Amino acid sequence: MALLLLWQGLYFIRIWPEFMFPSPFMVFNTLVNGFGQGNYTMAMLNSFRRLLIGFGIAITLGVFIGVLMGRFKSIDETFGGLILSLQSVPSVVWLPLALLWFSMGESAMIFVVVIGGLWNMIMSTTAGIKGVDPLLIQSGINLGYTGFSLFRKVILPAAVPHIITGVRMAWAFCWRALMAAEIIGTGQGLGQVLMWGRDMGNMSTVLAVMFIIAGTGIISDGIVFKKIEKEVYRRWGLLETAF
C-alpha cells in the first residue's frame, strides 16, 4: 500500500514524462482492458501452454536422468560435473541455438523452458536418491525386496521430498526461462505482449505484464507448490527440521 502511494506520489511530481512513468491507475486500467478484451488472457494461455509442456518434459526427463545418476556411480561421475556447469548457464543463452535447430517457433521456446528446469531437476533427484537413509534400504531388503521392486517401493518414495523441492524450483526456473525466451523470440505469449508494449512506447502495458508475471509466479509457487512441498515434508516426518 505504502509502495502504491509512493508510486502515485512520484507520478505527481512528474520527474519523467507520463508515457515513461505511468500512474498505478493507468496500469490498473490497462490490466482491466487487457483482460476485458481477452488479449492478456490469450497471451497467458499461450505462455502457460509452453510452460506446462516444457515443465512436464523437464521434470520427467530430470527425474529419469537423476535416478540413473543416483543409482549408477559411473554415470554420476561422468556427467555430474557437466550438469553442474550447464546449470550455471542461463537457459536463454540456448535460444539462438534452439532457433537454429527447431527453426523459429514453438519448439525452440519449449526447448529453452526444458533447459531452464532440467539441470536443477536432475541434481535434486540425484541428491534425493543418494541421500536415502541406508536403514530404510536395509529394512526393505530384509523385508524381501530386491532390485527394481526395492527401488520402486523404498528408494524412490524415500527420495520424494528432495524430488518435490526440485519440482518446485524447476517450476520457477522454467517460468523465468520462458519469459526471457518470449521476450527475445516470437509468438503470442506474455513476453511478447511486454515487448510489444516497449516497441509501442506503452509503459503501462509493460508494467501491467510485469504484474501478471510476478503475480503468476507468486501464486503458483506460494499457493500450489509450497503447499504440496509442505504436505510432503509433513507426511515424511521432516517438517521440524525442514521448516
Added chain:
Amino acid sequence: MLELNKVTKYYKNEKVLDEITMTIKEGEFVSLLGPSGCGKSTLVHIISGLNQASDGEVSMDGRKITRPSTDRIMVFQSNGLFPWLTVEQNVAFGKKDNGNKISKDEVKKLLKMIRLTSYRHKYPHQLSGGMKQRVSIARSLAMDPQLLLMDEPFSALDEQTKNELHDELQKIWMETGKTIIFVTHNIREAVKLSDRVLVMGNDPGRIICDVRISEPHPRSHADQNLVALESSILRLLEKEIRKQKEGEELHGTLDEKKSIFNGSITSLARTLFYKNMA
C-alpha cells in the same frame, strides 16, 4: 538352530570380533550384552546377512548364511519404518519368499497384538517412540521369521516406555515362541528378558560369559534373584572395562619409562662428551 563357528570380523586392520562360536536353539531368547564398541551390533548384522564375516561361518539349520533373508528379520534402534506409509501399510509391507503379500487378517491380528488398531491409519511421525518400535516389531513378525534380531530396540526410549515394551515383548515371545536375539548394553533389560545372556568383552569383541537364567516368564524387575544376577554381571563387566583401562595405563607407563631411559642415555652421553672436552 543357529550356529556360529569362529566368526571373525575386521574393519580395516582392526579386529572387532574374535572367533565367536555359539549355538542358539530354536525358541530361545538370547541377549548379547556388552559395552559399546564390543561388536555386538556387528555380530547381529552378520547373523542377519546385512553384513559379512571376514572369517568363520554362520549357519541356520545347516544352511550357510551369506545374505539377508526374510527368515531373519532385524528390528533396528531407530525403527526403520517407512514414513510415507501408514501404520497398517508398514505392517503389511513385507513380501514373503513365495511372493505372497501379508494377508489382511494377519495385519489385523498383529495390530491388535501391539494394541495399535485405532492408530492403523496414522503415519509414523504421528506416533511416539514406543509406538513406532511396536509397529516395527509387528512389521517384523508379519514375515513370520524363524529368527527375530533386535539391535538395541529400546535404548532410545524413556524408562517407563521401556518397561512397558519389555512386558509386551515377553508376552509376544511367549505367544509366538520365536527365537529372539536381543542386543543391549542394559544389564537389567538383558536379565529380565532372556533365557541366556551372552556377555561380551571389548577389544577385540568376544564372548566372555554365557549366563543361563531359568526364572519363569513373565518376570518383573523386582525379582530378587534377577537383581542379584544383575549385580554379578555388572561386576564381570566392570572387570572387563577395568582390564581395558589398565591395558591403556600399562602402555602409558611403558612409554614413559622408555622416554626416561632415553633421557638418561642422552645425559650420560652429554656427561661423557663434557668429560672428553675437559
